[in-house]
Amino acid sequence: MDKDQIINVIQEGKYTKVKVALVDIDGILRGKYMHRDKFLSAVDNGFGFCSVVFGWDMEDKDYTNDIKVTGWHTGYGDFDARVDLNTFRTIPWEKDTPFFLVDFKSDKAEDLAMCPRSLLRKVIAQARDMDFTPMFSQEFEWFNYRKTSDSLNEKGYRDVQPLTPGMFGYSILRMSENHEYFNDLFHLLEAFGVPLEGLHTETGPGVTEAAIQYSGILEAADRAVLFKSAVKEIGYRHGIIPSFMAKQTSTLPGCGGHIHQSLWNSTRKENLFYDEKAVDGMSPLMKHFLAGQLKCLPEILPMFAPTINSFKRLVIGAWAPINQTWGHDNRTCSLRVLSSNRKSTRIEHRVVGSDVNPYLAMAACLASGLYGITHQLKLDTPETKGNGYAVKKGLLPTNLWEASQRMKRSKIAKELFGDDFVDHFTKTREWEWQQFSGEVTDWETKRYFEII
Structure with a gap:
């Protein structure tokens, strides 16, 4: 309309x-x-x-x-x-x-430089000036618990009951068991303008994954933000608390918020990442884009991992990457390349967790890719085949303070997003670290209370 x-x-x-x-x-x-x-x-x-x-x-x-x-x-x-x-x-x-x-x-x-949606629109304008149409989508994993917000608070966020027991990924049984909730998610989200490609259980008690249909990047970010809020609102109506924390417990994999991305021409008829003549299906443009994302990744990591908890997910063997790696259909890498045909050739950014601000994460994806195109960066990083965790080069910062300080000093980050945004955003991440640093955790109490 x-x-x-x-x-x-x-x-x-x-x-x-x-x-x-x-x-x-x-x-x-x-x-x-x-x-x-x-x-x-x-x-x-x-x-x-x-x-x-x-x-x-x-x-x-x-x-x-x-x-x-x-x-x-x-x-x-x-x-x-x-x-x-x-x-x-x-x-x-x-x-x-x-x-x-x-x-x-x-x-x-x-x-306003600090407005996440405005920042994304600024980066989109740069892409359009280069005659690119970014097409993006995001997928989310999250945990579901049988609680209300009142009872959750009363229990101090402890001893909460998962929606379903055990490890049962892609379970038709578990979906059927809670069909009223899952049916509402699928149909109400569609009516809300957030259409899903798929919805299924993931491995872990009460874990669900949803893939949102791809679209232009601004609409994709809108859908992603509204998805997280809508899932919570719909869940409340079923006595269910959805949680998008990146890492719920040390014993289970974390929750990804992977972003799928490609560049198309102005009419959206040609996927500029695909080259049918190339053995690997990757166009030179895609390789420049990929090289830019690899180079910029450690400089802007807090935009993909914005909380203390984010970094508990980015550990070896937990289905989340730890380094500057890429590979064809390789889920141990930071950037998973899919290039089998013209329609679906894309890059999946797997560093992104479910706790991100989608506007900032997508702005970071697009801006770093355009950086690679603008600077004609070569894809010098060798493809990772097999276990990406075995790659010891290009390790990412391991906590929010380290990552924020690197971004705060980064000339690349300031080139991509401007001094005002980088100053504001990194100070908010420093604040988050400071709030955590003053707290006494359960881990400390269990480890030191009696023994030390």
């Missing part, structure tokens, strides 16, 4: 309220309900949204480490929020309430 059609739907429909939301630096939806009349007045002129959403962490604690864009030193005024009418959809589990995503503008009417 065009602008006039959307406005007419809102004006003439049964709706008295509209839900709007933005995504903060952690990838969390922050939003509110607006009266229909207020929303319609904001379509052309925007509306004020408190800047605190970029001044606090996921627990609403104010950053105290010199965040420049907002804080007590700015008085926490409003940012200018702009509705993106292209994101219009209705929420089927809320009586088809209209829903829209918004972007932030600065006081100079420019895209």
Whole structure:
């Protein structure tokens, strides 16, 4: 629908309220309900949204480490929020309430550097200037537990019951056992504009994997963000708590949020990654893109692994990579190349966990690939055949502090995303590390309480 059609739907429909939301630096939806009349007045002129959403962490604690864009030193005024009418959809589990995503503008009417969705749109514009159409999709793994948010909090997030017992990947039995939940996921997500390619159980108690249908990159990121929130909202209605933590326990594999990516021409008719004359099916453009991603990976790792917990997943033998590696259909590598035919040739970025901000992760994927094309980088890294964990070169940073400090100092990161974003984002990751460092963990208590 065009602008006039959307406005007419809102004006003439049964709706008295509209839900709007933005995504903060952690990838969390922050939003509110607006009266229909207020929303319609904001379509052309925007509306004020408190800047605190970029001044606090996921627990609403104010950053105290010199965040420049907002804080007590700015008085926490409003940012200018702009509705993106292209994101219009209705929420089927809320009586088809209209829903829209918004972007932030600065006081100079420019895209706000810290706004994740605006950052992605900036990188997309670079791709379009190069006559590329990025086509992306994301897949998620997550755990499901039989709890409500109240009971989960009461138990201190311990001793929670998985939706299903045991290790049973691709289980028809387990899907059937919980068919009402899984049917709702599939059909309600479709009605919400987040269509799935597939949905199945993964190995691990209560673990599920879903692949979202591919699309243009901005729509793919929108779908990924809305997927995570929608799964939680639908789960609540079934007495189920979905969790997208990257690593739930040391005894089980972590949860991936792998991103599939390809570049097409402006008409979306030609996959520019595929070369039918090449033995490996890879075009020179794809090799430049891949080389750029490999080179930039350790410089921008926090955009793929943004939490303390992210790095507990990136360990040997846990179905997640640990180094700068690539290989054809190799799931032990950071970048898995699939190049068997024109339609499906793509790169799967396997460093990405389910805890990421999809806008930042996709912006990082695309920007680093374009870096390789712009600089005509050669794919000098040899293909990994067999066990990628055996490759001892190009090991990635092993914790959030190390990764954040590398990104903070990185000339490449600043070239890709600008000084303002890198400064803000890395300070938020430093904050996350500082919050963790002051806590006493269960591991410490078990290890030191009696023995030491």
